[in-house]
Amino acid sequence: MAHSVVIIGSGFGGIGMAVRLRQAGVHDVVVLEKADGLGGTWRDNTYPGAACDVPSHLYSFSFERKTDWSRRFPPQPEILEYLWHCARKYRVLDKIRFGTEVTEARFDEAAALWRISTTAGELDARVLVSACGQLNRPELPPIEGRESFAGPSFHSSRWDHGTGLRGRRVAVVGTGASAIQIVPEIAKEAAELRLFQRSAPYVIDKPDKPYRAWERAALKTVPGLYALSRARVYALFETRALGFIKYPKLMGLMERGFRRHLEEQVADPGLRAELVPGYRMGCKRILLSGDYYPALTRPNVELVTDPIERVTPAGIRAAGRTHEADVIVYATGFRSTEFLSPMKIAGRDGRELNEAWRDGAQAHLGITVSGFPNLFLLYGPYTNLGHNSIIYMLESQIRYVLGCVRALRDAGLDWIDVRAEVQDAFTLDMRERMRTTVWEAGCQSWYMTADGKVVNNWPGYTFAYRNATRRPDPRDFRARRATAR
Incomplete structure (x- = not known):
């Protein structure tokens, strides 16, 4: 018997759904x-110092606000x-069915069902929701000789907690x-730390x-205090959207703050010059840290800006030096741009999602894809943020x-499928x-x-996105009634 809804992924999107x-x-x-x-990215990323760069009062569901x-x-x-x-x-x-990876999902139009193949067997669903997110597949750089390194090596999201770093040379x-x-965190215990930088990031304080005990107590007991704090932080972060989306020149105000932060924390003019990005602020993700720059000034830390040539069994070779x-x-x-990969998703007429997205991922409102009835994406194309909470x-x-x-x-429908012209208009x-x-x-x-x-x-x-997604518009969809079967 088919399930009403099958959700792929148990991070914030999957649990919330x-x-x-x-x-x-x-x-x-x-x-x-x-x-x-469960946990998605917050399960996977257990590296030293792992934390969120969105204030905690914005990083909880509206139906379960966390005050402590x-x-x-x-x-x-x-x-x-x-x-x-x-x-x-x-x-x-x-x-939740743990240890169950989806390998393929195909839409059976005659039965109006998604036929889902997993590593633990087959199942069917009327509705399929992907809550895989954008940051779940590690990117390992195509550096020559990467597999030849003699010691432990791993991606930050697959941290090897069995490998001790105290007194060791870490790259x-x-x-x-x-x-x-x-x-x-590593700089505190490694004998030597070499950081290989391809391009400098913008890092602001x-x-x-x-939170002190009395602050947590007040947030929990004083009526409206937590809601006021959440609204204040939301409004503050939302104003930053102007610089990202409409008037990039406004990023100059934040850039001046970045330069002050850098000058206060890095005295060496040579090192400071290497830490100034060569692109406009906001073009890449702006990072927050109060201890990153001080760490780079430690005597056991070296910033390497020479391009990496290759990895050798002994280490990393750059500019002729190992x-x-x-x-x-x-x-x-x-x-991040591959979304549902490596799953194979096939919609109406057997069309595969990879083929539909050969020119880049597209989904109306980042949620529905034409030709793939009853498939819904959470955190899909065009839904990431540079300025506020993804929650x-x-x-x-x-x-x-x-x-x-x-x-x-x-309405007694078998399926709904967003119209191609609606999706195309949104993408344009x-x-x-x-x-x-x-x-x-x-x-x-x-x-x-x-x-x-x-x-x-x-x-x-973000408030404009909320308004756009307030309710689905029936005119945006083709539908088939159950009586048509």
């Missing part, structure tokens, strides 16, 4: 999770525990969001500090998907609006496909 479906009276829900625990965060910016263990708490409290833990490749959290290492950490990001965006998408599920049930609008954003200011980033299209980010305000 399962909770909202249960609250709406849809109980025949299955969550498929390839790992042995330990810090202004939540650390990874607390975020993961919060997700487990939500799954237990809202009784969706028993809906870190990459200077992105993970690296700036990892480097200060992270105003992080622990930097010997005992351990290599690749903080090199994720394959807010996910809740907008979850509400939209729930509206579609209700429409299927209440996104690409037109993207031209004025800072993300197309001339740099290469993980927001882009290989041919230079920015397909990850939402070129607008």
